[in-house]
Amino acid sequence: MFLLDNASRAYDWGSASDIPRFLGQQPDGGPLAEVWMGTHPLGQSTVTRDGDAPVALSDVSGPLPFMLKILAADRPLSLQVHPNMALARAGFAAEEAEGVPLDAPERTYKDASHKPEMAYALTTFDTLVGFRPTAEILRVLHGIDTPLARGLAAELHEAPGFRGIVQLVERLLTVGVGDGEVAAVVEACRELADAGIDVKRAYATAVEVAEFFPDDIGVVISLTLNRLTLQPGEAAFLGAGIIHAHLRGMCLEIMAASDNVLRAGLTTKPLDPVGLVQCLEEGMSRLARVTPEPFGFSTDVFRPGVDEFALAVSQCSKAEPDGTLLPPAPHRIVVCTGGEVELVSSTDQHLKLARGDSVYAGPDDGDIRVLGTGEVAQAYTPDPDLPVGRLVDLVAPFTPR
Structure with a gap:
């Protein structure tokens, strides 16, 4: 297991205090919007092995199919949509052929992946999502x-x-x-x-x-958009093609490892209204709350039914004196979201975590148990044979006349 050092984003809509407080740091007065945990090339985490210089997480894990973020908003994010896989591949190939630099402000497609995502509320979280x-x-x-x-x-x-x-x-x-x-x-x-x-x-x-x-x-x-309020511990799934704009609050956001965003308003960033409409014209993915499935005694698994990711949230306590067993997976990112806990691997490695600390665990770490009193969230790729969480529609499906 490796402690992670993660990239952050100081977008202007971010909170000046929520993420620093979550990480146990002093605010610097500026907005801090996101912390990225994963291997996306535009902001991947690093780890330190045996006292050596830090290396990219991908050097240890290989490319991960999922990315986990801590997101904190004090004001609305952009009106946006994420492309499906076909549009992402075509858009990325076109911008690569045009020679648009990957980090250019006008670049839309940063990779060739779709970007389904799920928000798990850490505080009361308000968002606009999907058409009424x-x-x-x-x-x-x-x-x-x-x-x-x-x-x-x-x-x-x-x-x-x-x-x-x-x-x-x-x-x-x-x-x-x-x-x-x-x-x-x-x-x-x-x-x-x-x-x-x-x-x-x-x-x-x-x-x-x-x-x-x-x-x-x-x-x-x-x-024209539904307003949805998630309470802490609730989750909602946003498939590719769903128009949305988060309003305020802090959440864990888990997604396919992509940074493809098409914007059409409520932002100072470059807009792509034609591209956004093209994504909507592809159809409307399901808009739903995610009902968790239990795993063991203390864990809720939020799995919306995409291949790349699931999120397991474990409430750890003395009710399980031998520790809380996390769902097995070859690659996982574990973040402590409350209290103080200790991770113990099958190889008897012990890592103590406070709120905000995050860890990568790989295939060699085997089963992981959590000791102490607190909460941890594990991002991972789920076993395709395990149950998918029930998706509860927020509104009735559209029936065009």
Whole structure:
């Protein structure tokens, strides 16, 4: 087993305090948005072997198919979508042929992989994820008495269902709207929310997002998206092709080892609205909470049914005096998310972890048990023969008319 030294990202939407506190460090006053754990070439972890100089984790583990992040947001992330495998491969090959540097700001496809992901809440975590049903969007729009909202409602009446929603979003992103139209929608939403009128938090969300992006068309698009709040210990799965924008909170985010993101608003980063719409046109993946499956006495396994990853969360205590056995896997990343624990491998290696510490364990480490009082989360590639967690739809499936 090897302790990890991980890369971090200081994006402007990050929290100045949440991740430093989680890692037991002093904040430096700037935002800290993400900590990456894995072997992605744009930010892979390092390990130290036998007192030698640090080496890339991939030198020890080989390339891992999954990546684990600690994510902490104080304000909304970009309106974004991740590509499926076919689009990722084609997009990566095209940008490689054009000679776009991998670290260039305008680069969209950083690798040739799709990016399904799952968020496991460490604090109350708010996100916008997936389109609302047509009828719900129409209820939202008909409550807003502005020319833009009335026009959008008329368009959706003419072309309801998923394809109609995508066409509406495409027009907003590519054609745009007139000066002051976003502000008028926001003011109408504020008046409705102040009067205690809302449709599943749509108006309150638009006002909240507009505090940071007052004239961004993403504020209007937010009205079409489901708002989901995860409590600590809950998880949600975002398949490729799901439009989303995290709002605030801290989570563990586990995903296929990819950094492919197509953005269309709520950000200062380069946008690719055409690419985002292309991903949506490929279809809509399932949007769901993930119901965990038990493993042993103290562990919940969140497995959404993709090949690359699962997340096992273990509540360790004196109820298991011999230690909590973690699910077996040839490669795993284990992070302590609370308390103080000790990992013990089959080779009798012992590593003590406090909250925020992370470890890579490989095939030679065998079974791993956890002693102490605390919580650990293990990212790993699951055995394909083991049960998949039940996915609970947040909304009814789309049935285009």
